[in-house]
Amino acid sequence: MTERITTAGVAVENGRVFVARREDEGVLASKWEFPGGKNREGESEADTLRREYLEELSIPVDVGDLLLSFDFTNGDKLYHLRCYAVTHLSHGYSLSVHTEVRWVSPEELMLLEMAPSDGKIREMVLSTLLKKEH
16 A cells, blocks of 8 residues: 655634635545645745745745644555644735635534544544634
């Protein structure tokens, strides 16, 4: 089985969390996610998140603490997902693999259709991060 590290970034501002909706094609078609992506050889996880946010959303981010880490399989690959806190350094988004971005409330976050791995991140966000903000 092939193994890959993948990352996700969670940004929380004023009790709202940032999510992005994937394009209408592919395995994650129209699903909401916490942006991030696959780690490249020799790249740190923080560098992966900074690169992915620039490539997919055209925004720079500061990468903070590791919030959650877990493994999941997809097909014949084992993914090691690393979820970090991120701070957006700009709010002028340009979308390349997403159709929409939103800052959502906890109530709105619960209603979004997400991939299973992002669903685990959502659980953590709702139970810890957003509670600290209030």
